[in-house]
Amino acid sequence: MAKKLEISAADxxxxxxxxxxxxxxxxxCRGCDLWMRGTQTVFGEGKPGGEIMMVGEQPGNxxxxxxxxxxxxxxKILDRALxxxxxxxxxxxxxxxxxxxxxxxRGKRRIHKKPSATEISACRPWLDEEINAVxxxxxxxxxATAAQALLGxxxxxxxxxxxVISTGGIPIIATVHPSSILRSPDEESRHAEMAMLIDDLRxxxxxxxxxxxxx
Numbered sequence: 001m002a003k004k005l006e007i008s009a010a011d012x013x014x015x016x017x018x019x020x021x022x023x024x025x026x027x028x029c030r031g032c033d034l035w036m037r038g039t040q041t042v043f044g045e046g047k048p049g050g051e052i053m054m055v056g057e058q059p060g061n062x063x064x065x066x067x068x069x070x071x072x073x074x075x076k077i078l079d080r081a082l083x084x085x086x087x088x089x090x091x092x093x094x095x096x097x098x099x100x101x102x103x104x105x106r107g108k109r110r111i112h113k114k115p116s117a118t119e120i121s122a123c124r125p126w127l128d129e130e131i132n133a134v135x136x137x138x139x140x141x142x143x144a145t146a147a148q149a150l151l152g153x154x155x156x157x158x159x160x161x162x163x164v165i166s167t168g169g170i171p172i173i174a175t176v177h178p179s180s181i182l183r184s185p186d187e188e189s190r191h192a193e194m195a196m197l198i199d200d201l202r203x204x205x206x207x208x209x210x211x212x213x214x215x
Contacts, residue, residue, distance in 0.1 A: 012031060032100075042068065042100070045095075055139060056069070058099075064101035097145055143180070146177075
């Protein structure tokens with residue numbers, strides 16, 4: 001049985017739940033301790049009613065400072081991959097499973113630290129309400145943390161990436177987080193990983209094209 005959290009984002013949800021009111025309320029979230037280390041809450045952004053929602057793990061250093069998702073080096077990789085796959089970033093709603101930057105000091109740098117299962121669970125109400133407000137046609141999980149948050153802890157991106165997964169609700173497609181490409185050991189590996197990410201995003205674009213258009 002899942003452990004019941006004493007406090008979570010659910011305690012800070014607004015009564016009226018639109019993207020605007022959710023974003024405003026999230027700025028004051030104290031549902032876990034990460035707010036004490038992050039500069040600010042980094043809520044999702046993008047087209048309301050967008051067909052595609054992309055979910056990463058958490059904001060990074062640049063996102064934490066700017067207050068916007070996917071504006072750092074990984075965001076630039078994602079922009080390139082989206083363009084190559086024929087997806088306009090303006091048509092995508094981008095967010096993260098966790099809304100605060102979790103980091104540890106290394107010299108003068110702030111280095112990403114993976115959020116715990118408790119922190120992910122505490123932040124989950126924001127993601128659920130974003131999904132309810134955006135109502136995307138497909139959710140793309142970028143990396144294992146996002147995928148396991150939505151598909152269960154046993155889900156492995158390496159075994160099921162680029163596949164349309166039926167959940168009984170909104171279909172989900174998982175792929176790697178673009179930051180993983182930045183960690184590739186050499187240029188050849190980066191090219192190969194980028195090509196695979198683009199292929200996965202082409203599956204997303206193809207899936208959207210097969211859906212019936214609203215009258």
